[in-house]
Amino acid sequence: MKTRFSVVIVGGGLTGLMLAALLSKCRQASALDITVIDAASRPVFSINDDISLRVSAIANGSAEMLASVGAWQAVLNARVSAYEKMRIWDEEDTPLGASTLAFNAAEFAAPQLGFIVENVLLQDALLEVLDDSDVSLQFDTQLQSLPDADLVVGADGARSMVRELAGIKTNVWPYEQTAVVTHLETEAAHNATAWQRFLRDGPLGMLPLADGRISVVWSTTPEIAAAALEATDEELGGMLTVASDGVLGELTVAGQRGAFPLCAQHAENYVLAGVALIGDAAHAIHPLAGQGANLGLQDAAELAEVISSAIEKGLHPGDRPVLRRYERARKGANLTMLHFMTGLNRLFATDSTVVGGLRSAGMRLFNRSGPIKERAVKVALGVK
Numbered sequence: 001m002k003t004r005f006s007v008v009i010v011g012g013g014l015t016g017l018m019l020a021a022l023l024s025k026c027r028q029a030s031a032l033d034i035t036v037i038d039a040a041s042r043p044v045f046s047i048n049d050d051i052s053l054r055v056s057a058i059a060n061g062s063a064e065m066l067a068s069v070g071a072w073q074a075v076l077n078a079r080v081s082a083y084e085k086m087r088i089w090d091e092e093d094t095p096l097g098a099s100t101l102a103f104n105a106a107e108f109a110a111p112q113l114g115f116i117v118e119n120v121l122l123q124d125a126l127l128e129v130l131d132d133s134d135v136s137l138q139f140d141t142q143l144q145s146l147p148d149a150d151l152v153v154g155a156d157g158a159r160s161m162v163r164e165l166a167g168i169k170t171n172v173w174p175y176e177q178t179a180v181v182t183h184l185e186t187e188a189a190h191n192a193t194a195w196q197r198f199l200r201d202g203p204l205g206m207l208p209l210a211d212g213r214i215s216v217v218w219s220t221t222p223e224i225a226a227a228a229l230e231a232t233d234e235e236l237g238g239m240l241t242v243a244s245d246g247v248l249g250e251l252t253v254a255g256q257r258g259a260f261p262l263c264a265q266h267a268e269n270y271v272l273a274g275v276a277l278i279g280d281a282a283h284a285i286h287p288l289a290g291q292g293a294n295l296g297l298q299d300a301a302e303l304a305e306v307i308s309s310a311i312e313k314g315l316h317p318g319d320r321p322v323l324r325r326y327e328r329a330r331k332g333a334n335l336t337m338l339h340f341m342t343g344l345n346r347l348f349a350t351d352s353t354v355v356g357g358l359r360s361a362g363m364r365l366f367n368r369s370g371p372i373k374e375r376a377v378k379v380a381l382g383v384k
Contacts, residue, residue, distance in 0.1 A: 012038030015279030015296035016155030017126035021069040022304035045124035056293035074125040082112035151318040160281035178225035182257040187249025271323035
């Protein structure tokens with residue numbers, strides 16, 4: 001049996017870098033030669049740059065994982081926005097009505113429900129950790145074929161080249177929605193609260209930023225999204241003020257804008273002999289609950305543990321029976337979350353008066369449900 005194993009991680013995003021960091025610090029790190037390759041240039045964060053459009057909701061459990069590899073303190077030292085409350089309401093209701101779902105961190109003895117962090121900052125913090133390790137980092141490197149390694153990990157996103165080269169099929173479910181993203185100044189303070197309003201055309205999420213602005217993810221029809229991209233700043237601010245029901249007063253565009261089509265997708269296999277997929281390469285879900293990054297980090301943690309345990313037991317980490325342990329641990333959970341997000345999106349998009357009444361009744365019941373609500377929050381927090 002070999003005494004050293006090569007692991008090539010394709011993808012220098014949050015998920016791939018987290019896997020590299022976890023492996024570099026695992027019990028069997030001395031038996032691993034780890035390489036990260038990415039087609040893009042190395043991401044660089046500067047506190048002098050404006051807050052990036054690409055932000056992620058990081059659950060408390062994910063923050064603890066980042067802390068475990070030594071990356072979280074750098075994030076805290078830069079800029080991060082903790083949110084302590086969450087309000088979710090239906091288009092037919094009011095933001096503070098009885099059927100509005102209300103979550104407060106204090107209610108669950110937590111200092112916060114999560115954090116809004118720029119993706120580039122998370123990458124930069126993990127790269128600082130990896131710079132002090134034996135991990136080889138190769139940016140600006142195009143993938144032409146599967147690398148020659150004991151294990152190749154596809155962490156290269158929803159359009160994964162590793163997945164394509166390995167011949168792994170993917171099921172795709174288009175949402176027929178486009179997400180419009182931008183930053184806005186608000187008339188009323190966001191008060192460390194994440195807001196989400198479900199509209200018939202799709203949900204509008206408003207996330208608190210460290211400088212007092214909010215980051216908006218507006219999932220809507222492709223036609224409305226196109227109009228939003230072409231609108232003036234004043235027109236777009238007005239559109240979003242109406243879409244948000246004025247919960248934060250008048251909204252003013254204060255940043256760049258972008259848009260991307262939404263679809264759910266799920267790989268039929270997460271693993272083959274010598275190949276494993278993690279993060280968006282394996283599964284992509286609707287952004288309405290902000291769980292995409294956290295699911296990817298959980299994939300990375302599970303795969304790192306499987307690899308370390310296999311070497312400890314004298315097994316080859318690239319053998320399919322070994323990798324199947326990772327697949328069994330994560331595939332069902334990810335697919336359940338994918339279908340739940342898809343179902344939730346469709347439920348709130350239904351115009352039926354009867355369904356609308358049931359939605360409101362269900363939300364009021366959920367607010368009073370005690371253990372069910374507590375369990376849902378624990379899943380969102382990423383804690384047991």
